[in-house]
Amino acid sequence: GDVAVLVPAAGAGVRLGPGAPKALRPLAGEPLLVHAVRRIVAAPSVHTVVVAAPVTDVPFVRELLAPVAPVTVVPGGAQRQDSVAAALAAVPDGPGIILVHDAARALVPADLVESVAAAVRAGHDAVIPVLPVVDTVKEVSVDGTVEVVRGTVDRSVLRAVQTPQGFRRSVLAAAHAGAVDPLTDDAGLVEKQGVPVVCVPGSEYALKITRPFDLALAERLLAESP
């Protein structure tokens, strides 16, 4: 394998309601992170997995993942971007392709991991999986106590972005080294460096488990997911 996968898993998961850090919330009896790592290592190109865990849970996460796959666990940071940077710093020499995958996308198909890696291998410096936007999208602003519509965005040019996001290693390293403002995804950092980011088809199964509804949906999808 020529691929290292970084798994930021250090978020609190406030939007899921009170409880354990999001990556450690159970889905059908096992933490989201366990599901995610199992699917990642099912992709034949994957050589290395580095997980950024909540600081106080690092020993626990090491024990949790030891029976699943050989992974490196490092303490995460205050922002997602800090967690990714910490994981990136722990990648050994070798893998030339780096994927970044949110633990919250626990049902990611191994095929999606492979297709993102393949697109980087084919020569694209930065690759993201995307889905079309199905809802009509409005731009709003707050006016006193109500939100008021400012305009309707042309959804045909919009895409919802998933992970894993894939990068040539030197490109991701340079983007993180040059990062100033925190962003919610790694491709955003690369874009700021002027590097073209290419889209590949995403998967409905790679949904981000953010709110209680998503967790319920994922429980139902688990049995049939690829």
Ligand code: C5P
């Ligand atoms: O909060 P959000 O849903 O954007 O988090 C996306 C992913 O980033 C999650 O897997 C979460 O655990 C991770 N994260 C992290 N370190 C943080 C914040 C979020 O690893 N400080």
